[in-house]
Amino acid sequence: MLTAKVPRVVLVTRPTDYQNLLAHHGTREAARFFLESRGQRIEEAESRHARFDLALQAVLSAVPLKWRRSRIDRSDLASFVFEPEDLVLALGQDGLVANVAKYLEGQLVLGINPDPEAFEGVLVPHPPAAAADLLQDAVAGRAKVEGRTMAEARLDDGQRLVALNEVFIGHRTHQSARYRIRLGEREERQSSSGLIVATGTGATGWARSIVQQRKEAPALPKPTDHRLAFFVREAWPSRATGTSLSQGLVDQQHPLELTSEMNEDGVLFGDGIEQDHLEFVWGMRAVVTLAPDCLKLIR
Incomplete structure (x- = not known):
């Protein structure tokens, strides 16, 4: 009340x-x-x-x-x-x-x-x-109130952003983005078109279009599930970069960690609002996990 x-x-x-x-x-x-x-x-x-x-x-x-x-x-x-x-x-x-x-x-x-x-x-x-x-x-x-899970991206300098649908991490112009990605004990250096970390609410949008193009993908979370799903876009295999960590699930015990290797124009933004972005340039570290607050939507 x-x-x-x-x-x-x-x-x-x-x-x-x-x-x-x-x-x-x-x-x-x-x-x-x-x-x-x-x-x-x-x-x-x-x-x-x-x-x-x-x-x-x-x-x-x-x-x-x-x-x-x-x-x-x-x-x-x-x-x-x-x-x-x-x-x-x-x-x-x-x-x-x-x-x-x-x-x-x-x-x-x-x-x-x-x-x-x-x-x-x-x-x-x-x-x-x-x-x-x-x-x-x-x-x-x-x-009747429905608590919809949100995603939070926090940089090592204290800046943060929250998103209801998804967080995008990559190059501002969607060119090749270089970074190191870590989930649990798995880690690799990647070059890709960026990646998204999607909530259950965002599972009907951008994340769904990515999943439909893949033969195997983790089950997308529901809006109230306490987990997120991440997808790397067009990961490029080379001597220096890998493609084995291109999708998976994120929760409070298993946050997604990224370290930028982009000299300029690396960004994070939420829900497609590119103007409201955080810079993510060489050496900066980002942790993406569940936001502490959920959206309290009246049903």
Whole structure:
């Protein structure tokens, strides 16, 4: 149960396609001309924006007037200060929940799907009409909460990042990355297109596409499993580099350790957000394992 006398709902959104078109082209007419000259119609983006706006109004109306509320854009997440007992409401596609998850420390997250025709709703499973009851259930401690495992990468200088889907480690431009990799007693030097360490939530995305291309691969974890799976992409065999440690499972007792041998442009980033990366250059050491906190998703 949330213990704050006056609960605070933090509503997280991102611009719609229509809003992005207006921001880029300046006016609707300019955006319409741009799309129609390429055989597309602005009405489709307008229709999706209208559905989002209806969902937004329904969600805002669901928050009791006496409650505190804040609304932030996805781009402002890095600078926003969450309170320990905030109730986070993500209105948008599934990826929006992954975007916000890395900035939380145990706060409840309620995912609302504004457009079921466009978004699968794995992480945003609820319709706008259910928001009022779900908010009340969350405050009263009645909400069903699913704890989804997250991955953490920590560098030897103290920097860290957290991801809900996967952590990528490699060269910034996805060129050949050189590093030493260690899991338990096994260790080797590798040159590859980088590697990913995926959670059970991320098992339906990038990790799944890699597994489908391999004859043998470890079973991907489920979203609540306390383990991760790693996959090296296109490991190159040579006199100095090997390919025997190209996949496996990671848990608290068996973290994945990497030491960079890249002179420049070595990076780590989470959930596909390359702009929010950590440098991983020659000599730096990274340890990837389960994050101490999980995503607490209201089901």
